[in-house]
Each structure stands twice: as C-alpha cells, then as structure tokens.
Amino acid sequence: MTDAPEPATAVEARPKRPRFRIRNTLETGIFIVFILVWAIFLIGNPRVFTGFHIYYSLMSTVPFIGILALSVTLVVVLGEMDLSFPSVLGITSWVFATTFAATHNLLISGIAALATGVACGWVNAILVVNIGIPSLVATIGTMFLFRGLTNVVAAGNGIALSAARGHFLYEVAVGRLFGVIPAQAIWMLGLGVVFWLLLNRHRFGGHLLFVGDNAESSRMMGINVNRVKSLAFIQVGFFAALVGILSTLEVTYFWPNQGTGYLLTALAAVFVGGTSVFGGMGTILGTFLGALIIGSLEAGIVAIGLTGFWTQLIYGAIITISVSIYALLMRRPR
Amino acid sequence: MTESATPNASELLKLRGVHKSFGRVKVLRGIDFDLGSNEIVGLVGDNGAGKSTLIKLITGVHRPNSGEIYYKGERITIHSVKRSRELGIETVYQERALGDQQTLWRNMFVGREIANWAGFIDVRKEKRETERLLREHMGFTSGAIDTDSTVMFLSGGEKQGIAIGRALHFNADLIILDEPTMGLSLSETRKVLDFVGDIKKQGKSAIVISHNMLQVYPVVDRFVVLDRGQIAASFPKSEVTQEELSERMVRLARTGKIA
Numbered sequence: 144m145t146d147a148p149e150p151a152t153a154v155e156a157r158p159k160r161p162r163f164r165i166r167n168t169l170e171t172g173i174f175i176v177f178i179l180v181w182a183i184f185l186i187g188n189p190r191v192f193t194g195f196h197i198y199y200s201l202m203s204t205v206p207f208i209g210i211l212a213l214s215v216t217l218v219v220v221l222g223e224m225d226l227s228f229p230s231v232l233g234i235t236s237w238v239f240a241t242t243f244a245a246t247h248n249l250l251i252s253g254i255a256a257l258a259t260g261v262a263c264g265w266v267n268a269i270l271v272v273n274i275g276i277p278s279l280v281a282t283i284g285t286m287f288l289f290r291g292l293t294n295v296v297a298a299g300n301g302i303a304l305s306a307a308r309g310h311f312l313y314e315v316a317v318g319r320l321f322g323v324i325p326a327q328a329i330w331m332l333g334l335g336v337v338f339w340l341l342l343n344r345h346r347f348g349g350h351l352l353f354v355g356d357n358a359e360s361s362r363m364m365g366i367n368v369n370r371v372k373s374l375a376f377i378q379v380g381f382f383a384a385l386v387g388i389l390s391t392l393e394v395t396y397f398w399p400n401q402g403t404g405y406l407l408t409a410l411a412a413v414f415v416g417g418t419s420v421f422g423g424m425g426t427i428l429g430t431f432l433g434a435l436i437i438g439s440l441e442a443g444i445v446a447i448g449l450t451g452f453w454t455q456l457i458y459g460a461i462i463t464i465s466v467s468i469y470a471l472l473m474r475r476p477r
Numbered sequence: 478m479t480e481s482a483t484p485n486a487s488e489l490l491k492l493r494g495v496h497k498s499f500g501r502v503k504v505l506r507g508i509d510f511d512l513g514s515n516e517i518v519g520l521v522g523d524n525g526a527g528k529s530t531l532i533k534l535i536t537g538v539h540r541p542n543s544g545e546i547y548y549k550g551e552r553i554t555i556h557s558v559k560r561s562r563e564l565g566i567e568t569v570y571q572e573r574a575l576g577d578q579q580t581l582w583r584n585m586f587v588g589r590e591i592a593n594w595a596g597f598i599d600v601r602k603e604k605r606e607t608e609r610l611l612r613e614h615m616g617f618t619s620g621a622i623d624t625d626s627t628v629m630f631l632s633g634g635e636k637q638g639i640a641i642g643r644a645l646h647f648n649a650d651l652i653i654l655d656e657p658t659m660g661l662s663l664s665e666t667r668k669v670l671d672f673v674g675d676i677k678k679q680g681k682s683a684i685v686i687s688h689n690m691l692q693v694y695p696v697v698d699r700f701v702v703l704d705r706g707q708i709a710a711s712f713p714k715s716e717v718t719q720e721e722l723s724e725r726m727v728r729l730a731r732t733g734k735i736a
Contacts, residue, residue: 346596353587356576363574364588365559423578 168472169417170428176415176465177432180443187447195323197442202324203317205438206331207390208405209431212412213331213338214382216430217375219413220342221355222422223271223278225376228383228409230289231263232402235384237293240302240397249312257384263289264380268373278376290403297399304395317393327389331434334382339427351375355422411458412437415465419473436461488550489514489651489682490535495544497530504530506706508544512651517673517683519693522703523730528686531703532653535684536568537561549650567649569640569657577629582607584628585643610642634665641672645679652676652683658692670696690722704729 185192211228218225239256246252263285270281307313318326342348350371354361358368383402391397414420415436416429440461441454490512497505504527512518522528533539534546540556547553548564575584582600585607591599607624628636637657644652654673658666673696676683687693690700694714700722702710709729717725 340597344597344600346590346592346598349583349587349590349598352579352583353576356578357574360574360576361587363558363568363570365562366588423576 169469170426172468172472173415173417173426173429173432173465176461177436180436180440180461184439184443184447187443191446192443197446199323199325201435201439201442202328203393205434206325206327207386207393208409208412208438209331209434210334210382210386210389211405211409212416212430212434213334213427214379215409216338216413216416216418216425216427217342217348217351218278218379219418219420220351220422220425221372221375222420223355223372223375224420225267225278225282225379226406227263227267227282227285227289228379229402229404229406230286230293231260231380231383232387232390232405233293233399234263234289234296235260236387236391236397236401237297237302237399239384239388239391240304241296243304243307244302247306249307249310249316253312253388256388257381260380260382260384260387261377262380263383264377265373267380268376271376272369272372286406290400293399297397299399301399302397304391304397307392307395313392316389327393330385330389331431335427335431338430342425342427347371347374352423352425355424357423408437409434411462415462417465417469419469424473488512489516489548491547492535493545493547495531495534495541495546497527497534497539497541504706505534505541508706508708510701510708512682512684514650514682515677515680516699517677517685517697519690519697519700520684520686520703521688521690521693521700521726522709523688525705526703527706528688528703529655532568532655532684532686535561535651536566536653562647562649565648565650566653567644567647567651568653568655569637569644570655575628575636575640578627580625580627581611581622581639582624584639585610585646589647606646610646632665633661634668637661637669638672641669641676645676645681650681652681654683654685656686656688658687658689666692690726691719694719694722702726702729 181192191197211232215225215228235256238259239252242252242255243249267278267282267285270276270285271278274281276284314326316326316330320326320329340348342351350361350366353364353366354368354371361368361371386405387402390401412433413430414433416426416431416433418425418429437458440458441451444454444457445451488511490510492508492510495505495508495510496503508531510531520528520531530539534541534556537553537556537558537560545552548566553560553564576587579587582604586598586603591602591606593599604624611622611624622631622635628639631639641652641654641657657669657673661669670693673683673685673693677696685693685697697714699711699713700717701708702725710725
C-alpha cells in the first residue's frame with residue numbers, strides 16, 4: 144500500500160487569478176494592434192487613408208482570406224491544422240467554372256462547387272479522424288492531392304466566366320451594394336457574426352473548445368469527439384468552396400493555381416488574431432481583425448511609401464511580435 | 478459475501494457473481510457487492526486488485542463476462558456510459574474530466590448544455606445555475622471564483638469540487654469517485670472530503686476508490702477491500718479504529734488475508 148504523493152507544504156501556493164479573462168485580454172490586444180497598424184497607415188499617408196478608394200479596394204480583396212481564416216479558426220480551436228483549404232478552393236473553383244461553362248446556371252454551379260468542397264473536407268475528416276493521421280500531415284497530402292487534381296483536370300487552362308455578370312446570384316456574391324460596397328465584404332461581416340455565435344453560443348462551438356482542450360475529458364463527458372472533429376474539417380471544405388465561388392466571380396475567371404496565395408495569409412490571420420495552436424481556445428473577433436491586418440498590410444506598406452520589398456519583413460514582425468505577446472499572456476499557472 | 482451492515486435497508490446497487498477477464502487475465506473473480514442508498518463505501522485495494530475494472534463495470538465502460546448487476550432492483554442489461562448516466566450513475570474521474578482552459582459554466586454543462594432547438598446555448602441560464610451551485614452546494618464563497626473563472630486557475634481540490642458538484646447537479650444517485658484525493662495537499666484533501674460529505678447530506682450514495690484508507694476514513698460508512706480480483710473484506714467503519722485499519726491493510730498486503 145503506497146501513500147498518495149503529498150506536497151509537503153501546508154502553505155497553499157495559489158496562483159494569482161487573472162482579473163481579466165484570457166480571451167478578453169487577447170481580444171483587447173489584437174484590437175490595439177489593429178488600431179496601431181491603421182494609425183501608422185493613416186499618419187504615413189493621410190491622403191490615401193482618409194479617402195474611400197483604399198477601403199473599397201480592401202473590401203473587395205480582404206474577405207477572401209477573411210472567410211477562410213474564420214473557417215480555419217474552428218479547426219485550430221480543436222488543436223488541429225488544415226493546410227489543404229487553398230487546394231480545395233482550387234478544385235471547387237474549377238468545378239464551379241466548368242459547371243457554369245456547361246450550364247450557364249450559377250445556382251447549379253454553386254451547389255456543385257459547395258458539394259465538392261464538402262466532399263474534400265470529408266476526405267480530410269476520414270484521414271484525420273478515422274484513419275488517424277495527424278492533421279498537419281494528412282492535409283499536406285491532400286493539399287498536393289487536390290491541387291494536383293485541379294492541375295490535371297484543368298490542364299493548365301483558365302476558364303472565363305464573363306457571362307455570369309449581371310445575374311442575380313452574381314450580384315449576391317460579389318455585386319456592389321449601393322454601387323460602392325462589395326458584397327463579399329458583407330459576406331465576411333455576416334459570416335463573422337455567424338462564426339462568433341457558433342463558437343461562443345452554440346453547443347457545437349462549446350464542444351470544439353472542449354475537444355481542443357482535452358479530448359479524453361470530452362469523451363468522458365459524452366461528447367462525440369469524432370463527429371465534432373469531422374464536422375470541423377467538413378465546414379472548412381464548404382467555406383473554401385464558398386470563397387472559391389466568390390473569388391472566381393470577382394474576377395470572372397478561373398485559373399488553376401487559384402487560392403495558392405491564401406494559405407499562409409489566412410493562417411497568419413488566425414494566429415495574429417490570438418487563437419492558440421494548442422487548441423482549446425479561439426477568438427473569432429481576433430481572427431476577423433487579424434484578417435483585416437494581414438489583408439491590408441501589403442496595400443498599406445506600399446501606400447506609406449515603402450517598396451514592396453518591405454512587405455514580408457513587416458508581416459514577419461507583426462506575426463512574431465503578436466504571437467510572442469499571446470504566448471506570454473497564455474502562460475499557465477505553476 | 479452477504480452484507481448486513483448497510484445503514485439503510487434499501488439497496489441501490491447489487492453485484493452478484495461478477496467475473497471479468499481481459500484475454501487470459503482474470504481481473505475480477507466472482508464479485509458480490511452491495512451498496513445501500515445513502516451509503517458511502519470506501520473501495521480500497523492495492524494496485525492491480527481490480528478496483529478500476531470493478532468501477533468500469535458499474536459505469537458501463539466494460540461489460541461483465543458473467544454475473545449480474547442490479548441497480549435500484551432492476552438488472553442492468555445495456556452496458557454503456559450513456560445508459561449508466563441515464564440511470565443516475567455518475568463518475569468523477571481521477572483526471573476529473575474538466576477542460577482546463579474553459580470557464581466554470583462551460584465545464585458544468587459540457588455534453589449536457591441547456592440549448593434551444595437550434596443548438597444555441599442559453600448562456601445566461603447556465604451561468605445562473607453554475608453560480609447557484611457554486612454558492613449553495615459547493616461552498617465557494619470567495620469572490621475570486623465566479624462562473625467565468627477558468628478551471629486552470631483553480632486548485633486541485635477546487636477542481637475536484639467542481640467535478641463532484643457537476644455530478645450532483647445532474648441528479649446522480651450514485652457517484653463514483655476515482656482516487657479523489659490523489660496528489661492533493663492536506664488542506665485540499667480536506668476540502669474534497671467535505672464535498673464527499675455533501676453527497677451523504679444530499680441523500681445520495683458514493684463509492685470512493687482510494688488506496689489510502691486513512692485518507693477517506695472520515696467520510697465513509699463502510700470499507701470494502703478488494704484483493705486480487707476478489708472481495709477480501711467488508712466491514713463498517715464503526716467496527717475499526719484507524720489504527721486497526723492500517724494494521725489490517727499491512728497484514729493484507731503481506732499475507733493476502735484480512736483477519
């Protein structure tokens with residue numbers, strides 16, 4: 144019979160309880176970073192950044208990485224990773240463009256693309272959840288797989304969709320509200336609210352957080368861990384397809400390497416936003432602001448008079464500094 | 478082994494001739510076990526005695542190879558964690574099954590959220606319920622802990638308290654505690670024992686697994702000693718002093734015989 148190990152001290156070394164909740168602290172932090180970056184732009188080039196044109200331009204481009212980042216946040220909350228979403232975006236865009244070329248029907252093309260996205264997400268889910276491959280590895284595989292498939296079926300050819308212009312669904316997807324606000328910006332805003340509700344107010348979000356925090360505990364508490372994980376990967380497929388549709392329609396053109404530029408920027412938006420790669424916590428507001436920061440950086444850097452050579456350096460600085468701050472904030476007691 | 482020492486005549490749980498083996502390893506060899514209602518039993522035994530296997534049979538994680546399990550007079554035929562929970566058997570695991578980075582209200586209702594038809598959680602109601610549990614049943618009076626506190630900032634004893642409070646809230650009649658005081662300091666252990674006392678006060682039953690009898694001595698009504706897959710002894714606490722108890726345990730460990 145062995146005794147349970149007992150800490151010898153009678154004095155309780157209790158960690159100080161934080162006055163703010165961690166997530167609120169992170170969200171405050173990212174908000175300050177956002178204001179700072181914007182202030183630098185504003186001071187650096189007041190003429191451009193007090194005018195509407197730059198915002199119009201950003202509203203038409205940022206939502207693509209924004210929506211991807213929002214969706215991927217849910218996978219990161221699980222402590223998992225998805226690198227395949229730009230490739231899912233590629234193959235679903237091809238499906239969308241090809242179907243449209245054949246049918247001239249945006250609704251059917253859209254449904255076909257979204258269904259393909261769900262199927263791709265499902266493949267990821269099966270590899271990760273059922274076969275048990277670590278998600279980072281599995282989605283490196285499918286990243287090449289889906290992109291390779293796109294290359295094979297598209298055979299290097301782009302597809303023009305100019306006939307889509309003027310359709311009602313085209314206006315819904317990427318039209319200009321009141322002639323000035325790109326519809327995709329409304330999509331990003333609306334989905335931001337949806338994802339916030341999903342993560343913070345819905346049972347599914349609660350389960351995502353719990354599974355990301357401690358999968359074994361979640362199982363003991365009756366959560367269907369496999370189902371939660373599968374759904375997370377499947378929704379990334381769905382939203383990658385949605386962004387595929389939006390970005391294809393925005394330029395009314397499909398090209399086979401569509402989406403490749405979104406991988407690191409979308410992930411950077413998630414991490415700059417403050418969501419932890421270890422899982423168990425995540426902030427939709429952070430991702431939203433992170434996407435605004437990352438998405439506007441390039442334009443801003445050029446606007447304040449630096450050459451494009453500076454872009455990566457400043458990206459790097461913002462990412463490393465912000466995640467260092469979060470890591471310090473997130474230090475666990477003891 | 479028939480047991481007449483239960484303080485309450487009505488039986489909550491009854492095991493008869495339960496055997497369980499994993500492959501060739503016979504872990505449990507003919508267990509007869511009774512638990513009265515509103516009775517706290519300390520289940521003790523050395524590592525490998527079969528304590529956790531016995532518990533997993535009761536909670537539905539495993540099914541017995543042979544033998545019968547009765548709960549409230551009815552035979553349990555479906556063996557699943559979900560089924561046991563529906564019947565009112567809750568387990569507080571050694572690892573406590575808490576999400577460290579999550580708030581108390583999320584932990585309290587995890588897997589059993591108060592949600593509407595669309596799955597949206599009634600956060601205000603969950604917080605209100607959690608608040609009530611904290612203050613009324615679990616004696617968290619300090620202002621430092623509220624429903625939005627994160628579990629990782631709680632002490633080990635407080636975490637155990639949350640896990641027990643959660644089990645009580647969901648109207649469990651039988652709460653199984655797996656090594657609840659493992660790795661806790663003396664004062665934290667006392668807190669946990671207070672929570673176990675609450676189980677008794679609320680008219681519920683509990684099985685407390687421990688390999689340290691002395692630690693759980695203050696709160697249990699009866700000890701059941703498990704040794705190499707069989708029940709070696711069962712005696713009400715009133716029959717033994719703490720000194721006799723530790724002597725018995727030493728003797729059991731040395732000779733394999735309790736008396």
